[in-house]
Amino acid sequence: MKLGVIGCGKMATALVKGAVSHGVVRAIDVIGVARTEASRLRFTEQTGARNTAAMAEVVKESEVLLLATKPHDLPKIIELAELRKFPDKLFISVAAGVTLETMEKLTGGLGRFVRTMPNTPSLVGKGAAAFSLGSKCAEGDRDIVQSILGSVGMSVEVPERLIDAVTGLSGSGPAYIYLVIEAMAVGGVQAGLPRADALKLAAQTVAGAAAMVLETGLHPAVLKDMVTSPGGTTIAGLAALEDGAIRSSFIAAISAAVARAKELGKN
Ligand SMILES: NC(=O)c1ccc[n+]([C@@H]2O[C@H](COP(=O)([O-])OP(=O)(O)OC[C@H]3O[C@@H](n4cnc5c(N)ncnc54)[C@H](OP(=O)(O)O)[C@@H]3O)[C@@H](O)[C@H]2O)c1
Incomplete structure (x- = not known):
């Protein structure tokens, strides 16, 4: 693949x-373009891929194009790169909030677009992403997108109307969990643990619990019950969390983020 x-x-x-x-x-089959030379050189240094200042060269020699500018730059890039002239190529956008309809319209309805919503843990190979295929996508396009997103984590396919839900859950989700890790570490510090150890223990506990859910396939409620002995320490902690309405807080957080994504999408 180019x-x-x-x-x-x-x-x-x-x-x-x-x-x-x-x-x-x-x-050797990857070529990237950025606005500044510094960004192009950094890209080559970190990936081993080639770079150029000429957008036309990138478009011409590629079969698949990753569109990874900031959302407000994307519409003008689609026009600048004359993507409407290349209905044979697949365009994968990571730009938050830019709809398939917007992108397709800019190519006169001809472009093969995929809209994705990755998240920041992709930077360390632990991403959780979703994608939606556009109306002109061909049979093998799903496999191409899955292989690219899968190389930095996992992905699910969703209808585009659910992309805002993904934004509120896994897009914004890392920040919710940073808050959880920070709060757990504070609890550890209050109980006398050195700050650095408390932070490491909290972060690894979150990573370990997530791995248990993903690797055993067991429902989190089952896993929770397995470690909650009657009259023990864990039930005492869980009862305190229920007092603080932890479940409804998370549900409300995701609803608020989804509502905000919808609002931003309108602009
Ligand atoms: N970072 C995340 O965790 C994350 C998560 C989900 C989705 N996204 C999406 O990913 C996209 C990129 O985000 P990012 O964090 O990677 O942004 P970034 O680091 O700022 O990268 C944007 C890139 O676009 C280039 N660019 C801008 N205008 C250009 C032009 N006219 N021609 C060629 N290149 C141009 C910039 O070049 P210069 O550096 O030379 O200006 C820069 O290399 C966004 O749309 C965002 O919504 C990001």
């Missing part, structure tokens, strides 16, 4: 690094 990258920033670098290290694409 992969072109428009916008060589943090997300594009993470995706290309993942795709190259998992053998999804060879570094």
Whole structure:
């Protein structure tokens, strides 16, 4: 696969690094363009891929194009790169809030677009992403997107109307969990643990619990009951969390983020 990258920033670098290290694409088959030379050089240094200042070159020599500029730059990039002239190529956008309809319209309805919503843990190979295929996508396009997103974590396919829900859950979710980790560490410090140890123990506990859910396939409620002995320490802690309405707080947090994503999408 020949992969072109428009916008060589943090997300594009993470995706290309993942795709190259998992053998999804060879570094030599990737070429990226960014506005500044510094960004282009950083991209090449971190991924081994080639770079150029000429967007037309990237578009011309690629079969798949990763569109990874900031959302407000994307519409003008689609026009600048004359993507409407290339209905044979697949365009994968990571830009938050830019709809398939907007992108397709800019190519006169001809472009093969995929809209994705990755999250920041992609930068360390632990991403949780969702994607939606556009109306012009072909049979093999799903596999291409899954292989790229899968190289930096996992992905699920959703209808586009659910992308805002994904934004509120896994897009914004890392920040909710940072708060949880921070709060757990504070609890540990209050109980006398050194701050650095408390933080490491809290973060690894979150990572370990997540791995238990993903690797055993057991429902979190079952896993919770397995470690909650009657009259023990864990039930005492859980009861305190229920007092603080932890479940409804998380549900409300995700609803609020989804509502905000919808609001921003309208602009
Ligand atoms: N970072 C995340 O965790 C995350 C998560 C989910 C979705 N996203 C999405 O990913 C996209 C990129 O985010 P990011 O954090 O990777 O941003 P970033 O680091 O700022 O990267 C944006 C890149 O676009 C380039 N660019 C801007 N205008 C250009 C132009 N006219 N021609 C060529 N290149 C151009 C910039 O080049 P210069 O550096 O040279 O200006 C830069 O390399 C966004 O749309 C965002 O919504 C990111």
